[in-house]
Amino acid sequence: MNDNKELIVRWQDGELLTEAEIQHLEQTLGEELHQLPTPENLSSLQSQLREAYPADADIPNADLFQRSLMEQLAPREVTPPSNVIPISSSPKYFWWAIGSSMAACFMLGIILTNLMTPRATTPVAQAPAYPVYQPVIYSANKNLSADYQPASQQHIIVVEGLEAIPDEVDLFKLAESQNTQNEY
Amino acid sequence: MNIKLLSILLLLTLHLGANTLDPGKEVVGKLSGTIIYASETANQAANNLPEEQHLDTSGWEQKWGFKHYRRIGNDTQAIYRSYENWLKPIKGSDQIMLSYSVVKPTDDGYEIDLSFWQEQRKVFRTTSLILEEKKPLIILGPKWRDGQLLFAIELKD
Numbered sequence: 219m220n221d222n223k224e225l226i227v228r229w230q231d232g233e234l235l236t237e238a239e240i241q242h243l244e245q246t247l248g249e250e251l252h253q254l255p256t257p258e259n260l261s262s263l264q265s266q267l268r269e270a271y272p273a274d275a276d277i278p279n280a281d282l283f284q285r286s287l288m289e290q291l292a293p294r295e296v297t298p299p300s301n302v303i304p305i306s307s308s309p310k311y312f313w314w315a316i317g318s319s320m321a322a323c324f325m326l327g328i329i330l331t332n333l334m335t336p337r338a339t340t341p342v343a344q345a346p347a348y349p350v351y352q353p354v355i356y357s358a359n360k361n362l363s364a365d366y367q368p369a370s371q372q373h374i375i376v377v378e379g380l381e382a383i384p385d386e387v388d389l390f391k392l393a394e395s396q397n398t399q400n401e402y
Numbered sequence: 403m404n405i406k407l408l409s410i411l412l413l414l415t416l417h418l419g420a421n422t423l424d425p426g427k428e429v430v431g432k433l434s435g436t437i438i439y440a441s442e443t444a445n446q447a448a449n450n451l452p453e454e455q456h457l458d459t460s461g462w463e464q465k466w467g468f469k470h471y472r473r474i475g476n477d478t479q480a481i482y483r484s485y486e487n488w489l490k491p492i493k494g495s496d497q498i499m500l501s502y503s504v505v506k507p508t509d510d511g512y513e514i515d516l517s518f519w520q521e522q523r524k525v526f527r528t529t530s531l532i533l534e535e536k537k538p539l540i541i542l543g544p545k546w547r548d549g550q551l552l553f554a555i556e557l558k559d
Contacts, residue, residue, distance in 0.1 A: 353526040356517075364518075364526040371458040373531060373539040380520060380544040383497050389437070389546065392494035393475035 222246055232257045351375075426484030431512065432558040433533075434478040435489035435500055440468040441549025456536050457554060466542070468549070478558055481512065489555070496522050498543055498553060510534040511557055518553070520544060533557050 225243055229235055235243075243251055255263075353364035353375060361379035368374075383389070436455065440462075455473075462468045475491040486503040490496075498520060505513040511534035517527045518541060533539060538556035545551075 351528045351531045353518075353528040355526050356524040357526075362525065364528075366528070369458070372456075372537055373533075374542070375518075375526075375528065375539065376542045377518070377525065377544075380525065382545040383551070385547050387495070387497070387546075389439070389474050389492055389495065389497070389551075393437075393492050395494055 226254065230255065230257050230260055232261070426482060428483040429480040430483050430504065430507070431481040432478055433481050433487075433489060433502060433514075434476065434556055434558045435491050436476045436554045437474040437491040437498060438552040438554060439472045439474055439546065439549055440466075440470070440552050441547070442467045442469050443548050444470045455554060456538055456556060457540065466550070470549075471552075474551075481514075491553075498551060500553065500555065502555075505530050508532055508534070511537075516555070518543075535559075 222243065225235065225239055229243070351366045351373070353366060355362055355364060359379060362377070363379055364375055364377045366373070366375050438455075438457075457471075459468065459471065475493065477489045477491045477493070479487050479489055481487065481502070481504055483504065486501055489500040489502065492498065496519075498518075499522075501517045501519065503515050505515055507513075511532060513530045513532050515527065515529050516531060516539070518525045520543070531539065533556065535557050538554050541553040541555070543551040543553050
C-alpha cells in the first residue's frame with residue numbers, strides 16, 4: 219500500500235515512472251487510478267490559484283508568524299537556577315561571608331576568655347534560709363501592703379494600711395457574749 | 403403519699419451516701435486562730451497569753467512597741483482534705499476572719515493556702531505556706547484603740 223502511495227505521489231508530481239511501475243499501479247488500483255487527479259489537473263489547479271491570489275499580497279499575521287518561528291529556531295539560553303549564586307560573582311555575599319566569619323571568631327574569643335578566666339573565690343549569694351511566702355493583695359487600696367517576715371520559730375505577716383477598727387466597737391464584749399452564749 | 407415518703411427517703415439516703423463517700427470531707431487536722439490585742443499601754447491589755455499559744459514575742463517591743471498582750475477570742479476548726487474552711491475567732495463580729503484550705507501534707511504539718519478577710523472583704527492571700535506544730539503564723543492586723551490586733555494561727559493535734 220505504501221508503495222502505491224509513493225508511486226501515486228511521484229506520478230502526480232509529474233515524475234516519469236517506468237513501465238513496470240505504471241503496470242503495477244494499473245494492476246493494483248485498476249479503475250481507481252483513472253479517478254485520481256492527473257498531473258495535468260493538479261498543474262492547472264496550481265496555475266489557477268496563482269492567478270487568483272496576487273503574489274505581492276501581505277501574508278496575514280506575518281509578524282506573528284515570523285516571531286514565533288524565530289523563537290522556536292533561536293537557541294535557548296541556559297540560565298542557572300536563581301537560588302545558586304556563585305560567591306565569586308557577587309561581592310556583596312563575599313563581604314557578608316567575611317563579616318559573619320569575623321563575628322563568629324569574635325564570639326568564640328569571648329567564650330574562650332570567659333572559660334579561661336579564673337572564677338571569683340567569693341561565694342555566690344546564697345538562697346534565703348527561709349522560704350518566702352509573699353502575700354498577694356486583693357484590695358484596690360494602694361496604701362495596703364502585706365510583707366512576709368520569716369523567723370525560725372514562727373511566720374509573721376505584717377499588714378499595713380488596713381482600716382483601723384473603730385474604738386467604739388468593743389471586741390472584748392463581742393467575744394465574751396459569744397462565749398457566754400456558747401456556755402448556755 | 404407513699405411515693406412522696408419514698409422519694410424523701412431516697413434523697414436522704416443519696417445525700418448521706420454522698421457525704422460519707424466524699425474523701426474531700428475527711429478531717430485531716432485542726433487549725434486554731436486566736437485574736438490577740440497587743441498594745442504598749444496596759445489599760446486594756448494584760449499579759450495573759452496562755453503557754454500553749456507558742457508565740458515568741460521577744461524583740462517585738464523594740465520592733466513594734468508591744469508590751470502587753472491580751473487574748474480576745476479563739477476559734478478552732480477542722481482542716482478538710484479538699485475543702486475550704488473558716489476561722490472566725492470573734493464570733494459576733496466580721497472584723498477579722500480567715501479562710502484556709504490544704505494544698506498538701508508535709509512531714510510535720512500542712513502546706514496551706516490562707517486568705518485574710520476584714521469586714522467580709524478579702525485583704526490578701528498567701529499560698530503554700532507550710533504550717534507546722536508549734537510554729538504559728540502571726541498576722542499583724544488592723545489597729546484598734548491604743549494597740550493592734552494580732553491573728554495567731556497554728557496547727558492543733
